[in-house]
Amino acid sequence: MSKAFMLKPDLSYLNLNSELALYQLNVAQLVEEALMNGEGSLADNGALAVDTGKFTGRSPKDRFIVCDDTTRDVVWWGDVNIKFDECKFDTLFEKLTKHLSEGKYYVRDASACAEANYKTSVRVITETAYQNLFAHNLFLRPDESSLGDTPDWTIIASPSFLADPVTDGTRQANFSILNFKRKIILIGGTGYTGEIKKGIFSVLNLLLPCEQDTLSMHCSANVGKNGDTAIFFGLSGTGKTTLSADPERGLIGDDEHGWGDETVFNFEGGCYAKCIDLTQEKEPQIFNAIKFGALLENTNYFPETRRVDFSDIKKTENTRVAYPITFIDNAIIPSIARAPRNIFFLTADAFGILPPISKLDAGQAMFHFISGYTAKVAGTEAGVTEPQLTFSACFGKAFLPLHPTKYAELLGRKMKGNDVSVWLVNTGWSGGAYGVGERIKLDYTRSMISAALSGLLEEENFITDPVFGLRIPVSCPGVPSEILNPKNMWPDKQKYDARASELSIAFVNNFRQFEAFANDEMLAALPKVVENTI
Structure with missing residues (x-):
């Protein structure tokens, strides 16, 4: 039996009950959970297709960074990096974890940065199974020997949790908040998975240049x-x-890379590709990667079928698919080069x-x-x-x-x-x-x-x-x-x-x-x- 099924992660540092956690489920289990929860459906190509709800993209005006002794004199404050009060973060954290503890949730241990000298461990705790599948696909998948260890960073994502702007200090009910002192990212009120991915990218965009003289790149x-x-x-x-x-x-x-002393390395273990007007002729690598284990977001089917109509943008032009980089035939594994x-x-x-x-x-x-x-x-x-x-x-x-x-x-x-x-x-x-x-x-x-x-x-x-x-x-x-x-x-x-x-x-x-x-x-x-x- 794998280690993932033999243990429950220690979530006491988050005031969460580990017994409620469904930990490190494999792809088949996550897809089964998503279907059982009514989160989506299986397309005829085998991919899990879901709707992310009200938000089909990131909400930049609702992204905050906690202003404290760690960040006050370092962060470029303004309309990109909006200050958030430290005490209000602590209160919101307690509210969100209490909300999450009312039912089952999904926990995944992963990491970012393919180069060992820069590796950052990440624990992703999600309210939905499809968000956890996204984390499995996009982050690096660790070997079983490291499972259960306390991570460097923790992400908690709950689409159904809505903040109260008046008391919680947010702009509206949805939010994404980075706390560099506590090394926690809180995401609430949105089911768009890109907030998970870009939360860690933002973290690395501060840590790598400041601590390791490494250029973080959106490329x-x-x-x-x-x-x-x-x-x-x-x-x-x-x-x-x-x-x-x-x-x-x-x-x-x-999408995301670091340039260290001698190497360029991928931050991620997967791809998050746009699907608008996707065809096998134009983008064969992406098209062929959409199969069982991939996650389709906000796409539509042709009427009376489960065949995806990639030209249909009624929900959004920002239709997406998330899949492991191993779904690409010519992917370099591990994702490191000179x-x-x-x-x-x-x-x-x-x-x-x-x-x-x-x-x-x-x-x-x-x-x-x-x-x-x-x-x-x-x-x-x-x-x-x-x-x-x-x-x-x-x-x-x-x-x-x-x-x-x-x-x-x-x-x-x-x-x-x-x-x-x-x-x-x-x-x-x-x-x-x-x-x-x-x-x-x-x-x-x-x-x-x-x-x-x-x-x-x-x-x-x-x-x-x-x-x-x-x-x-x-x-x-x-x-x-x-x-x-x-x-x-x-x-x-x-x-x-x-x-x-x-x-x-x-x-x-x-x-x-x-x-x-x-x-x-x-x-x-x-x-x-x-x-x-x-």
Whole structure:
């Protein structure tokens, strides 16, 4: 009999009754529990399909960090990291654990960080079986010898527990609260599992840079047959998942990584992929991973069937699937590789200004890392009908407890300590803005990335863009040379200059919030604002 069934974890440090805990259930047991509890249904592909209720995404305005002696002078307080009173946390904790103790609940011991030197043990206590299945899929699954040990961090998640904003200090009934002193994350009033995943990501985004000089990154990563590691940063709609899913390269991970002294390592043991318009032809790795053991969230079936209609977004555009990384054929296990040789910042520039690919020096890399630029277009998000500029610091502003310049400086130091090439890749428009120009062909982008990965692009001649200072290759195998310089593709060159000026001003204005903390290299990378000629 496995150790998981022989013991009950000691939950006295949480004032919870261990006898009520269903501990370390396997996948089949969790699925059985979820079905018995009425939490979801089995799709015809074998995956458990559930609805997460009112919330089908994270609620950033309801994410808090307890302000105490541990965090007061460290955290970047503001609209991302909202202060929460220490005493109110203690009271809310007692209320939530009492609520949870009224019935059965599910307990799972897991860990984060595939690299042993950085491993963080995590205990996830959930009200529902499907949340526990999510934790099984997304976190690293420990061997039985470590089960039952007191964890480094504990997450308690109860969708049915609603806070009282008047007495509990929350904004509304739902909440996600991080307490770095007690090493506890409380999640209530929401069934969206992404709050569990991003809670630990936020924790690591403080601990790893501060305690181990390790860069925490919101990125995907893969590795070639020769052991060359590549990292892909990019916001939604930039092609991060598509471009990093290369059958010729092993997948390290799709979302959260650390860059330590000598290695890049996955924080997670699974993937949490978007499902909107998913097809086997477009995303075969993700499509084929949806089978028994996977967890589908907020998808819909075709009428009178259990076949998932991935184009149906009546519940949300943020349909998701969670599965272990072992469901991907070319996954690297354990998810560790050498320090990166190439880093790609992906942006879908809907204004047609940025080049399809350009090389960045250290200062430019730090600047564009802090900027985290892309543009939302119609269909990317509800209510978006015209292109909208989007800046998200370090390509993950919502999860950064520290000031973004801290991460950028760490990136710069690691770049200089390793032979790393950093590339800005525009997967957006060319020859004009969205609605006028054309989307850069995926085949061209793949060719440019392949040329960068193989080292061929390093051998090309480069020209320098006069506004952004970007180094643009004059040619690239498999790509028409004329598209590499974006100005060439605009019929009206004066109009291009005017739009480039507008975009440069937007970059400069966005950077003002970081300027006081920026170093000289970052400041030198600011675009040159020229007079708008139209």
